[in-house]
Each structure stands twice: as structure tokens, then as C-alpha cells.
Amino acid sequence: MRHLSRYSALAKGLFVAEGRKGRKVVVIDVRPTATSKQADEFLEITPGQDFEIATVLRAIIKGLPLPELPEDSTVGGVPLSKWRELVSLMKACHYGVVMFGIGVTESRGKDLNLEQIIKLVGEMNEFTRFYAIPMRGHGNVNGSNQVLTWQTGYPFAVNLSRGYPRYNPGEFSVMDLLIRREVDAALIIATDPGAHLPKVAVEHLKNIPTIVLEPHENLTTSWANVVIPVAPAGVGVSGTFYRMDNVALQVKKLADFPFPSDLEVVKSIKERIADVKDYQRASL
Amino acid sequence: MSSHQDVVCTFCGCLCDDLEVEVADNQITKVKRACTIGRNKLMHAQSDLASVRINGQAATLEEALNEAAGILGKAKAPLVYGLCSTTTEAQREAVALTELIGGIVDNPSSY
Numbered sequence: 001m002r003h004l005s006r007y008s009a010l011a012k013g014l015f016v017a018e019g020r021k022g023r024k025v026v027v028i029d030v031r032p033t034a035t036s037k038q039a040d041e042f043l044e045i046t047p048g049q050d051f052e053i054a055t056v057l058r059a060i061i062k063g064l065p066l067p068e069l070p071e072d073s074t075v076g077g078v079p080l081s082k083w084r085e086l087v088s089l090m091k092a093c094h095y096g097v098v099m100f101g102i103g104v105t106e107s108r109g110k111d112l113n114l115e116q117i118i119k120l121v122g123e124m125n126e127f128t129r130f131y132a133i134p135m136r137g138h139g140n141v142n143g144s145n146q147v148l149t150w151q152t153g154y155p156f157a158v159n160l161s162r163g164y165p166r167y168n169p170g171e172f173s174v175m176d177l178l179i180r181r182e183v184d185a186a187l188i189i190a191t192d193p194g195a196h197l198p199k200v201a202v203e204h205l206k207n208i209p210t211i212v213l214e215p216h217e218n219l220t221t222s223w224a225n226v227v228i229p230v231a232p233a234g235v236g237v238s239g240t241f242y243r244m245d246n247v248a249l250q251v252k253k254l255a256d257f258p259f260p261s262d263l264e265v266v267k268s269i270k271e272r273i274a275d276v277k278d279y280q281r282a283s284l
Numbered sequence: 285m286s287s288h289q290d291v292v293c294t295f296c297g298c299l300c301d302d303l304e305v306e307v308a309d310n311q312i313t314k315v316k317r318a319c320t321i322g323r324n325k326l327m328h329a330q331s332d333l334a335s336v337r338i339n340g341q342a343a344t345l346e347e348a349l350n351e352a353a354g355i356l357g358k359a360k361a362p363l364v365y366g367l368c369s370t371t372t373e374a375q376r377e378a379v380a381l382t383e384l385i386g387g388i389v390d391n392p393s394s395y
Contacts, residue, residue, distance in 0.1 A: 001319035003298050105395075136297025137392065138368035140375075144391040147367075147375040156394040161361065161386040173394035174365050183388065185359035187352070189378055191366030191392060209355040216332050226355070228348050229334035232369075234294030235312075235326065239371025244297035251292045251371070255310050255330065262374035265349070270381040272353035277384075 003135075007245075008099065009038060015094070024089060028053075030103075043086070049076035051109035053083070054116035060087045061123055091127045098132045111169060136244040138191070139234070143242035178204045187269075188212045189262055190233070194219030213262055228265055231257035239263070285313070293322040294369065362387035 004010055009025050016022035027039040036042040045053060053076040059066055060083060073080050090096050098121055104113045117132060124130035136142050145155040152158045154167035157174075170176055174193075177183050178201035185208055194202055195218060205220075212224040215232040231237045236257035240248050260268075291303040305326060306314035312330060315323045336348045343351070356362050364382045367375045368391055382389040 001296075001321055002300050006300060007298065134393075139294040139296060139299060140370060140372065141368035141391060141393055142297060143372040144367040144375050145393055147372050148379060148389065148391070151376060151379040152389075156391050157388075158382075158390070159388045160383045161388070163383075163386070169394055172388050172390065174363065174390045174392075175395045177363060177388065177390075183359075183361045183363040185355050185362040187356060187362065187364045187378075187381075189364070189366040189374070190370035191368050193365065196392065209359070211352045211355060214334055215329075217334050221334050221337075224337075225339055226348050226352050227334055227337040228345070228352065229336060232294075232329055233371045233374075234292060235329040237371070239373050241292065241294060241299055241371065243299040248372075249292050249299055249301055251294055252288060254288055254291065254305055254326075255307055255312060257330075257333075259333075260345070262370040263377055266374055266377040266381055268349050269353050269356065270377065270384055272349060273357040273381075273384055276353070276357055 004035070004038060008097075024093065026086060026089070041086075041089075043078045043082060046077035048107045050104050050107050050113040051116060052076055053078075054113065054120055056080070056083060057087060058116065058120050058123060060084055061091075061120065061127075090124060090130070093128055095129045096124065096131070098130070099135055100132065101135045102137070133245055140241040142244055142246065143240065143248075146242050146246070175201055178202075181207075184208055186210045188214070188220060188224070189266070190214065190230075192218045192220050194223070213265055215257070215259065229259045230262045230265055231259045233262070237261040237263075293318050293326070295322050295325045356381075356385050356387075359385065359387070364389045365391070367391045368393075 010020045012019040025039045026041045027036040028043045028045060029036055030045055030047045056075045069080055075083060100117055121130050121132040148158055149155045152165035157169045157172040159166045159172045181204050186205055206223055210224045211226040212220050213228050213230050214221055215230055221227045233239055234251035235254050238253045239251055241251050242248050285308040288305045290301055291305045292299050292301045293303055303318050304316040305312060312326055315326045336343050336345055338348055338351050362385050364378055364387050367378055379389055
């Protein structure tokens with residue numbers, strides 16, 4: 001909630017000493033929000049047109065002719081002239097940042113929408129400095145992408161069943177695995193699928209043995225087969241978290257909890273399984 | 285009573301690192317400079333704690349760890365999912381565990 005004041009619109013920076021007055025904020029959304037009220041320009045678009053909008057923006061950036069689109073036409077519910085104005089504004093700035101939310105992956109096109117946005121930002125660097133930051137939900141979801149990429153080469157949806165990492169969102173991503181009922185046990189660490197995932201995905205989790213590592217009672221601990229309480233990171237245990245702009249920060253321990261940390265529990269489970277595997281190998 | 289300076293709020297990806305938190309008798313009593321959500325998260329961090337359970341029955345930590353190891357060791361296609369509100373140290377260990385059990389590891393950025 002302090003994103004605007006601490007990091008984006010209002011923050012005073014080395015080259016923007018005056019803060020909000022030195023910035024242009026454009027919000028693109030399907031409805032007015034608290035953020036859009038603070039913007040210099042709000043472009044209210046029709047839902048599900050993200051791919052089309054990004055494609056047209058890329059064409060305007062490159063100065064390509066748009067023979068199919070008359071000048072008075074609209075793209076995603078916004079006049080073409082408005083998109084041309086936006087591109088002029090982007091090209092005129094010294095340093096632009098596209099901050100995109102999870103909404104762009106939820107509409108038709110899914111990851112292809114992101115590919116368009118990332119290509120757009122890449123192409124903008126022909127003209128001026130431009131950057132893209134995904135808006136992150138939970139505290140260290142960026143850290144999990146960092147660690148997975150560091151350990152396996154891929155940021156999420158990694159299958160290690162063949163002993164080497166395979167990456168395929170849509171096949172090895174949680175929603176698809178659960179809806180297709182392809183997994184036969186689950187270890188849930190520091191998230192609440194019972195609250196966040198759609199009912200059909202949660203139904204499959206309820207049908208397989210599910211283990212949850214979680215400090216508080218939530219909508220998953222009520223039905224999980226094994227509940228192991230852990231001390232919450234940043235309150236009961238210290239460690240590293242990655243901020244949404246990829247800066248690593250050390251979180252603190254503030255109070256004692258009667259529980260072990262996630263790290264200790266995962267390590268202990270791993271050692272127990274490794275011991276059994278060693279024993280089985282030795283007795284072959 | 286102790287006062288912690290430059291505390292990092294772990295609720296969202298902004299990770300505001302300028303909080304001040306007062307702790308008395310191991311209880312968080314005051315949170316300064318956080319947003320409403322961050323303050324509530326910290327103020328309620330010590331209430332409604334979970335308990336160790338196996339199939340709804342109270343169990344010891346040792347029993348729960350054995351049960352978890354049994355389930356994951358036997359599974360043909362286990363899923364390790366979440367990792368979004370824990371430390372990178374624990375995330376790294378979770379990747380090692382997934383490799384050992386030949387599973388699939390994913391986090392909420394996949395949907």
C-alpha cells in the first residue's frame with residue numbers, strides 16, 4: 001500500500017528531486033481505482049484486449065503503418081490518438097518503468113501478453129531508458145523465482161522427476177497439475193491454496209495426502225492431512241527476502257515462537273527421506 | 285521492552301524496511317510507519333497459531349515429520365508448492381527436497 005509513496009509516484013530520487021511533480025503517471029486499467037485517481041492520465045480499457053493494445057503500441061513505437069486501423073478508430077476501447085500520445089510521452093521521458101500486475105496474465109493470451117509487454121519495453125530502449133517490474137503479491141514470491149532460477153535455471157513450474165529440470169508453464173504449473181489431477185501428494189509451504197486457488201484445484205488437493213507448513217490456522221490447515229506449524233519469517237525467524245525490484249533484504253526476528261523455522265522442517269523431512277533411501281540402497 | 289528499528293515488513297513485495305516495532309514480554313505491542321495491512325499482519329502475527337496435527341488429531345512434531353517424510357518418500361508425483369512467504373534459505377532447501385523426491389516445484393507466480 002506504500003508503493004506510490006515509497007517507490008513509484010511520490011518517491012524523491014536522485015534525478016527526480018521534486019518527487020511527484022517531476023513524474024508522469026499513466027494508469028491503464030479496466031475500471032477506475034484508487035491508483036487511477038492519482039494518475040496524470042487514466043486510460044480505461046475494455047477487458048481482454050491486452051495483447052491487441054500491446055501489439056498496437058509496439059507498432060506505433062516502431063513507426064509502422066497501421067493500414068487496418070483508421071485514425072479515428074479505437075483499440076481496447078481507447079482512441080488510437082490516445083495511444084499515439086502515450087507513445088510520444090514514453091519516448092520523451094528520460095527513464096520509464098512499466099509496472100504490470102497479475103491482471104495481464106489472466107486475460108486471453110496469458111503469457112503471450114507478458115511477452116508483448118517485455119518486447120515493448122526492450123524496443124523502447126532504442127529511444128530512451130525503459131524498464132519493467134512485475135507487481136508482486138506476497139513478500140518473497142520474487143525470492144522463490146530467484147532461488148528456483150539459481151538452482152534449476154527456471155523461475156517456476158519446474159519438474160525434477162527425471163533428475164534434471166524441465167520447465168513448462170501450462171503443464172507443470174500448479175493450477176494445471178491439480179485440475180488434471182496429475183500429482184499424488186503435496187507439500188504446501190508458506191501459502192494458502194485453500195483461499196487462493198479455484199475450487200476444482202482445491203478439490204484435488206483434498207483428495208491426495210497434503211502436508212502444510214504454516215504459522216497460522218487458515219483455509220488449508222483445516223483439511224490438510226499433516227499440519228506442521230512453523231515460525232513466520234520476518235517475525236519469528238530471520239532470513240533473506242527479495243523485494244520486487246530484485247534487491248535482497250535481511251528480515252529480522254522480533255519474537256520467539258514455539259515452532260521451528262520452515263528451513264529446519266524442510267531440512268528435517270529431506271534428511272528423513274534420504275536416510276530411508278540410503279537404507280534401501282544399502283540393503284539391496 | 286525492546287524497540288526494533290528498520291524492521292522489514294514481509295507482507296507484500298514492497299518489503300518496506302523502515303518500520304519500528306516494539307516488543308514487550310515477547311509480545312509485539314506497537315508497529316510504526318507500516319501501512320494498515322502491514323501493521324495488522326504484525327500485530328496479529330502471534331495469534332491464531334496452528335497446532336501440530338495428523339489427519340485432524342493432535343500429534344508431536346516428531347510424528348508429523350515422520351508422517352510427512354513417509355508421504356513424500358512414497359509419492360510417485362509429489363508437488364512442492366508455495367514458498368512465497370518464506371526465506372530464500374528455506375526455498376533453497378525446498379528445491380533440494382523436490383530433487384530428492386523427484387517432484388515438481390512451483391510457486392504462485394505461475395498463474
